[in-house]
Amino acid sequence: MRAVTVIPGVPGSLRLLDDYPEPATDEGAILVEALAVGICGTDIEIIEGHYGEAPPGTDHLVLGHESLGRVVEDPTGTLQPGDLVAGIVRHPDPLPCPNCAVGEWDMCRNGMFTEHGIKGLPGFARQRWRVQPRFAVGLHPALREVGVLLEPTSVVAKAWEHIDRIGQRAEWQPQTALITGAGPIGLLAALLASQRGLAVHVLDLATEGPKPALAGALGATYHSEPVDQLDFEPDIIVECTGAPVVVLEAMCKAALNGIVCLTGVSTGGRTIDFDAGALNRTLVLENNVVFGSVNANRRHWDAAADALARADHAWLGSLITRRVPLSDYARAYSPSPDDIKVVLDFTA
Numbered sequence: 001m002r003a004v005t006v007i008p009g010v011p012g013s014l015r016l017l018d019d020y021p022e023p024a025t026d027e028g029a030i031l032v033e034a035l036a037v038g039i040c041g042t043d044i045e046i047i048e049g050h051y052g053e054a055p056p057g058t059d060h061l062v063l064g065h066e067s068l069g070r071v072v073e074d075p076t077g078t079l080q081p082g083d084l085v086a087g088i089v090r091h092p093d094p095l096p097c098p099n100c101a102v103g104e105w106d107m108c109r110n111g112m113f114t115e116h117g118i119k120g121l122p123g124f125a126r127q128r129w130r131v132q133p134r135f136a137v138g139l140h141p142a143l144r145e146v147g148v149l150l151e152p153t154s155v156v157a158k159a160w161e162h163i164d165r166i167g168q169r170a171e172w173q174p175q176t177a178l179i180t181g182a183g184p185i186g187l188l189a190a191l192l193a194s195q196r197g198l199a200v201h202v203l204d205l206a207t208e209g210p211k212p213a214l215a216g217a218l219g220a221t222y223h224s225e226p227v228d229q230l231d232f233e234p235d236i237i238v239e240c241t242g243a244p245v246v247v248l249e250a251m252c253k254a255a256l257n258g259i260v261c262l263t264g265v266s267t268g269g270r271t272i273d274f275d276a277g278a279l280n281r282t283l284v285l286e287n288n289v290v291f292g293s294v295n296a297n298r299r300h301w302d303a304a305a306d307a308l309a310r311a312d313h314a315w316l317g318s319l320i321t322r323r324v325p326l327s328d329y330a331r332a333y334s335p336s337p338d339d340i341k342v343v344l345d346f347t348a
């Protein structure tokens with residue numbers, strides 16, 4: 001069967017193989033035919049050779065951690081043939097650590113977890129894959145065109161769950177949320193903010209292209225000025241750019257008792273002038289919390305599936321700005337400035 005692969009650490013090794021083996025039954029009882037795979041910055045980093053790890057005993061890593069497929073067979077009866085399904089990306093470490101032992105693999109303590117399409121497990125960019133029931137997330141049939149957004153939605157579902165939990169340290173009645181960055185993660189974070197009934201603000205440098213209208217369709221106010229020039233202090237900030245100046249300004253901008261969740265991964269290596277004492281003073285005197293959030297566990301994937309089912313499916317569809325047939329795979333992995341989410345289409 002066909003599969004999109006790289007040799008981790010070897011730039012330019014991206015290939016569409018025609019003779020990749022069928023998924024082994026020990027990968028899971030549920031056999032799935034691929035419908036779509038979403039592409040994000042992690043895939044590009046792997047293709048450029050900066051990241052990624054092949055499964056033990058092989059050179060090749062199948063790409064793809066943002067999945068959508070259709071169940072072919074499930075002898076366990078967990079799902080039915082024809083059901084839409086996505087595969088959970090991360091699997092717990094084999095030890096396991098205290099968090100993985102209770103299903104909190106997103107909080108793994110020893111880093112020995114594995115991840116489909118990233119670290120030690122074949123990805124979902126192949127025509128057929130298998131999954132164990134506990135890593136299979138069923139999707140509402142109406143999500144056929146947009147269910148591939150489940151993985152990025154799971155990431156923001158975790159971020160929002162942790163914001164809610166941190167808020168419970170005291171009486172907590174947040175009114176306003178600022179989302180910095182209007183890429184797929186930022187817009188999905190804004191969707192979940194709007195589903196919580198918050199007044200949503202989205203900030204991004206882009207003044208043209210689809211981002212302002214996509215934020216507007218959620219009822220969010222769109223901003224393109226620097227964070228420190230905003231004329232209000234948000235109760236919650238979800239930072240999705242990873243841009244150092246935006247991160248620092250966000251940490252200083254939160255309201256009293258405010259919570260700042262960092263989700264963007266910076267490249268690092270550049271230094272900027274920054275008044276650390278002023279930041280410390282603000283955080284202490286305002287009871288602010290700044291925390292990082294990555295990945296998602298089963299509970300977050302299920303919450304994300306609910307959030308997508310409740311969302312406007314036409315709005316979700318407009319986040320997918322390009323659908324590229326599998327045969328034209330190289331084009332899918334070449335970012336273009338107007339992209340929000342690019343999807344590899346296994347049915348075209």
Ligand SMILES: [Zn+2]
Nearest residue numbers: 093097100108
């Ligand atoms: Zn662990």
